[in-house]
Amino acid sequence: MLDFSLTSDQRQMLETVERIRKDVIEPNAMRWLDGTFPYDNMKVLAEAGILGMTVPEEYGGMGASVLDTVLVLEEIAKGCYVTSMAVLGEVGVQCRIVATYGSDAFKQKWLPKIASGDCILAVCMTEPNVGTDLGNMTTNAVVKGDRVVINGTKTLISRVEEADVYVVFTRVNGVPGSKGIGCVLLEKTKGLKQTGRFQTIGGEHLAELQFDNVEAPVENLVLKEDSLRKLMSAFNTQRCLNPAICLGLAESSLEHSVRYLRDRSAFGHPIGDFQGMRWKVADMLIQIEAGRGLLYRAAATADPFPEPTLAAIAKVFVNEMSIKVCSEGVQVHGGYGFLEEFAVARNYTGVRYGTLGGGTTETLRNLIGRRLVDRMDLESGIAGLEFF
Numbered sequence: 001m002l003d004f005s006l007t008s009d010q011r012q013m014l015e016t017v018e019r020i021r022k023d024v025i026e027p028n029a030m031r032w033l034d035g036t037f038p039y040d041n042m043k044v045l046a047e048a049g050i051l052g053m054t055v056p057e058e059y060g061g062m063g064a065s066v067l068d069t070v071l072v073l074e075e076i077a078k079g080c081y082v083t084s085m086a087v088l089g090e091v092g093v094q095c096r097i098v099a100t101y102g103s104d105a106f107k108q109k110w111l112p113k114i115a116s117g118d119c120i121l122a123v124c125m126t127e128p129n130v131g132t133d134l135g136n137m138t139t140n141a142v143v144k145g146d147r148v149v150i151n152g153t154k155t156l157i158s159r160v161e162e163a164d165v166y167v168v169f170t171r172v173n174g175v176p177g178s179k180g181i182g183c184v185l186l187e188k189t190k191g192l193k194q195t196g197r198f199q200t201i202g203g204e205h206l207a208e209l210q211f212d213n214v215e216a217p218v219e220n221l222v223l224k225e226d227s228l229r230k231l232m233s234a235f236n237t238q239r240c241l242n243p244a245i246c247l248g249l250a251e252s253s254l255e256h257s258v259r260y261l262r263d264r265s266a267f268g269h270p271i272g273d274f275q276g277m278r279w280k281v282a283d284m285l286i287q288i289e290a291g292r293g294l295l296y297r298a299a300a301t302a303d304p305f306p307e308p309t310l311a312a313i314a315k316v317f318v319n320e321m322s323i324k325v326c327s328e329g330v331q332v333h334g335g336y337g338f339l340e341e342f343a344v345a346r347n348y349t350g351v352r353y354g355t356l357g358g359g360t361t362e363t364l365r366n367l368i369g370r371r372l373v374d375r376m377d378l379e380s381g382i383a384g385l386e387f388f
Contacts, residue, residue, distance in 0.1 A: 052115025077248025081350030253329030
């Protein structure tokens with residue numbers, strides 16, 4: 001029998017994060033809507049050990065599992081989308097690439113700082129004309145003796161101004177196609193130029209970043225040509241963490257909606273007495289619980305990264321489910337649901353990010369369909385895909 005219960009350590013961890021959410025994060029959620037980075041929240045979370053969740057224990061972190069990280073991001077997102085995205089930048093694919101592929105010297109220098117909250121990470125993947133199609137990436141890193149020199153432009157990058165370390169996906173030595181894609185770990189240095197700044201509807205700032213003969217030690221080229229498969233394996237973690245934030249936003253909208261149904265009256269009755277409103281929140285809960293099961297199951301397969309198809313399935317479902325649930329949260333609140341002062345409005349704008357980041361839902365449907373058609377055993381059916 002499958003066991004879906006949380007461990008005592010997980011429950012204790014979530015109690016700590018819930019307390020921080022209620023006491024610190026939630027009351028100040030409006031403060032970060034102008035793009036200001038939530039340093040105050042990050043400091044409190046760092047002191048609780050949360051920012052070092054995915055840092056190995058030997059470097060001062062928790063060495064926590066992907067499922068642990070999903071649980072924490074889900075809880076933080078219930079209080080503030082902007083803060084959850086800032087935390088994602090520290091516990092997500094960037095940190096796992098550093099911890100898995102970085103040199104010993106780089107890990108010794110930076111992983112303890114990530115755990116303590118003294119290092120902000122940024123991942124640089126998207127380009128002005130290249131999003132999902134990584135094989136056509138034009139940013140290029142050339143190895144010159146003991147140095148690697150990077151030229152190109154990345155866009156829609158989070159935490160550009162705050163970052164101390166950039167995880168840069170780049171072509172290496174001009175090798176064409178997907179075989180030429182690698183990864184450089186880059187400390188903040190001269191030659192980096194911010195050429196654009198964009199305000200998102202969720203409250204974050206994104207930026208465009210130009211690399212003009214930016215140099216790094218050759219040992220910081222942690223993945224060389226023909227490494228896209230390894231990069232994408234690491235990125236499957238992101239395909240669980242992105243929907244964890246969406247799940248938390250959906251839960252927040254449901255909880256606020258139930259409170260509103262109890263407090264708001266119409267025609268002499270609490271609006272929660274009306275069947276139509278009860279059906280709304282019932283459907284919201286059904287969708288959330290379906291998504292939770294898919295997401296936790298996918299995260300539990302991580303060894304060290306989640307199973308690709310299950311991660312893709314979870315992301316597609318939770319991303320799309322959460323948009324519907326957060327939209328219903330706005331509807332339940334009527335005109336108040338359109339005001340930024342109400343969490344349901346902030347949830348609705350924040351959750352819209354989910355289907356766009358970490359692999360679009362259209363791309364992931366292609367992945368799921370291709371794997372199903374190519375790998376299903378015609379005798380054993382989907383059991384032959386070895387998900388269980």
